[in-house]
Amino acid sequence: LPARERNGMRFNCLFPAFSSPGKSKEAEIKRINKELANIRSKFKGDKALDGYSKKKYVCKLLFIFLLGHDIDFGHMEAVNLLSSNKYTEKQIGYLFISVLVNSNSELIRLINNAIKNDLASRNPTFMCLALHCIANVGSREMGEAFAADIPRILVAGDSMDSVKQSAALCLLRLYKASPDLVPMGEWTARVVHLLNDQHMGVVTAAVSLITCLCKKNPDDFKTCISLAVSRLSRIVSSASTDLQDYTYYFVPAPWLSVKLLRLLQCYPPPEDAAVKGRLVECLETVLNKAQEPPKSKKVQHSNAKNAILFETISLIIHYDSEPNLLVRACNQLGQFLQHRETNLRYLALESMCTLASSEFSHEAVKTHIDTVINALKTERDVSVRQRAADLLYAMCDRSNAKQIVSEMLRYLETADYAIREEIVLKVAILAEKYAVDYSWYVDTILNLIRIAGDYVSEEVWYRVLQIVTNRDDVQGYAAKTVFEALQAPACHENMVKVGGYILGEFGNLIAGDPRSSPPVQFSLLHSKFHLCSVATRALLLSTYIKFINLFPETKATIQGVLRAGSQLRNADVELQQRAVEYLTLSSVASTDVLATVLEEMPPFPERESSILAKLKRKKGPGAGSALDDGRRDPSSNDINGGVEPTPSTVVSPRGWAIGAWGPPGATPSHLLLRTPSELGCREPPGGRLLRRPSYQGGNGDSSPPPPPRFVCKNNGVLFENQLLQIGVKSEFRQNLGRMYLFYGNKTSVQFQNFSPTVVHPGDLQTHILPLAVQTKRVAAQVDGGAQVQQVLNIECLRDFLTPPLLSVRFRYGGAPQSLTLKLPVTINKFFQPTEMAAQDFFQRWKQLSLPQQEAQKIFKANHPMDAEVTKAKLLGFGSALLDNVDPNPENFVGAGIIQTKALQVGCLLRLEPNAQAQMYRLTLRTSKEPVSRHLCELLAQQF
């Protein structure tokens, strides 16, 4: 056999094309197609193949697949190999299955059967093969078939060590893919005790599993803390040869140490003083060892040792409670900043970023500013320079902002194109956040445009306009500076935009100087006009009409420009329309009207800087506290106050003037960030002046409506995202209600400043509150995995249409979060069912016969038309169901009274299903017109 093996299984013999490089791609493909045809014919042939040949051909198919060619057959032969009792045949079968995963259900059944047999075989090598296959495929089907068995294998007393190791990691993979399939139970406690196992390999595998499981079930695994600490302590204090084969280049068990340190980062510092003491001792030992001379010159030694060191520092930062250790960590990283290994410099810069956000080490990090600036200038690898820029951003505060901003600006001139936009965003944020005087801020942003105009996104230049508009102490300076900047022979189009906007608003502030008199300002801007894009030209046209208002003496010149054929007959419809409209406006409107229409922009409502939001988007969530504006820096008393997000529902009465500014095109190009919903208008921003302002919509309706399912139900999950789940339970009696809200923290991190508040927008016309809602405060911190409850007492004073809003704000990992939801409180909750006889019903029905008392809706069924379900929904809605009233037994008739403190509203309803047409007709009659319509709307969406 060996001879045959050698000739049969070696591919260089089978595929000489691959071992001789000179051959062309075509030759390779030809050779492969021939081989595939050959294998196909063997598989299809009449003669049954023996196990050896099957293995050979399956192995060839795998080889061809791994060369990058598609394989669409051979799965069945591979599955056959699984039931072979020859180890190698089985092994190749499993490899094929794990590499070429197939979703054919019949195959999956066969595969699962084979795996089941091997798991039950008590042959450890077969069991391991089966476990490896499950771990490699990791599909949901495998999870469904095996997730329940594997915990048993893992903790069984008679399982071999190698089987335990594979079982632990197999379970980990299944849990990651489908956590719902892995049942927690009595086995979890025994898994934790694997941390004490004699066999280091078993411990290594078990730590990974526990680290993953404990994130969702921290309490179930809490006992792992002390076990992990004592294991770690034994490793850290062992001599470099104690652990024999688990010592790696004189470092005892580096992988296990890193994993144990990682596991501890899933928990807060140990509560038990003895455990904590022992742990702190470990951490100190690691820090001390870093100062010892290396035991080997090999890079593997220093890498393994430093891997543990960096993980130790991560844990110290995670605890953020030991000032002494934090400062030592910072000093250690400081040494690495100048290390000759690029890898270490990179990691030190990265790690220091997180240290910068701790109040204990922020100052210590700042002492390295010169080294970091030097790294920014001299590092040859762009990814290292980027880390340096990140760190400068993280260590910035008021004391060093000017230095850091100027260094970053200088760096921007030579920076890699790939990271320019990010640097621009960071400079813009720092300049705004730490501006002591706004002239510096304006200078910085204009410098940004000058140096890297192409990378200055809309968010950045919108923001400078916002700030200048909101602060009158800087407007004159801004006008003067942009005027000067525009005098450069070549300036970036973004500069023209900013200049056009600022001069149009505040050009009058510098008009007294003959060097910047109105005609000079106008001709300066207009000299750029022809070089600009349509969007910018549209903006400049708006500047011109604003000039006519600011400087009547420019009117004739500007009208001349607007009247020119190149404007009035411009091929671009937006420009043409602006020219026509502005020309007409300037000729027909009186000075007063012109002054009103073209008045200076109102201040913008303060809100989170959109630049910050953009940076977060770029970096993804959880980008670390370096990006968190609200860092624990006592001196960061933001002068703009622009960092706390505020509800952006303020409607500016003069909002439509913005229309004059908005360049045409897509929504984002609408100047100054006022999106249509914020303005309360649902039309796209046309950006044209002569358009009726539209105030439909009232408040920016950004909160989702309460799910319609709560209309007929009082309990359920109101909201859920990755961080937070809000459950609701409520009961109503007459005009009173009590609601319990349950806020569950789904993460392992504490929420801070947690504050849910309830507001009722009330009736916009009358300002009378229809609901009185009392809330109890809840704790400001919600621990990871914990749930807090809030009770609301609700009294319905009068009928209402809009539900109260629940606004929840908190900080997660330093980043402010906020959401607004509509509470499931609708008018029908205060329904009192009323039983009455058919005669009474008809009498009352007739009494409510005024057209406005009735609301009717005919609509298509969205759900199957089931009479029992319909009944349940109507009862859930709150009305009584009256039998024997409607002559047609298919129809439903109901009656009830809505109880409010001020008045009672009698309601009658009739629902006529038409099963053939799959339609309903719903009729509501109540003594109050809006209530009829509202109830009709609410109920109609239930079917």
Next chain:
Amino acid sequence: MQFMLLFSRQGKLRLQKWYVPLSDKEKKKITRELVQTVLARKPKMCSFLEWRDLKIVYKRYASLYFCCAIEDQDNELITLEIIHRYVELLDKYFGSVCELDIIFNFEKAYFILDEFLLGGEVQETSKKNVLKAIEQADLLQEVKKVIFKNKSFVT
């Protein structure tokens, strides 16, 4: 770890191991993008880079690049040593391993990897234990390995 790729200086993929479910199309796209990115880097550059929302750790051994994608909280240096330990295992098994060994004994390269890493986590770090498992299997197979001599890439 999310995946591990081995590719040659010419950009040929030699081994791929995925620990997260991805479609074949995505795998191909990722491979193409990463091979390009890594091959474009100069020798003295640092071994880590940010890529999408992952961290890439790579190291070159002779003609082969070993490239791992790890998650944000994973440790870069220890990943670098995962790569090295894997190379040592291959080296010990094949005796001075070279690229051709991995091409033509690809199944062994996968089996060794499965003994060392499973589901993206380190399973067994002891060289002895990993090789013991593989050699037991070879005993069952009763086969001699064909090994390409004198082309070691462990330096």
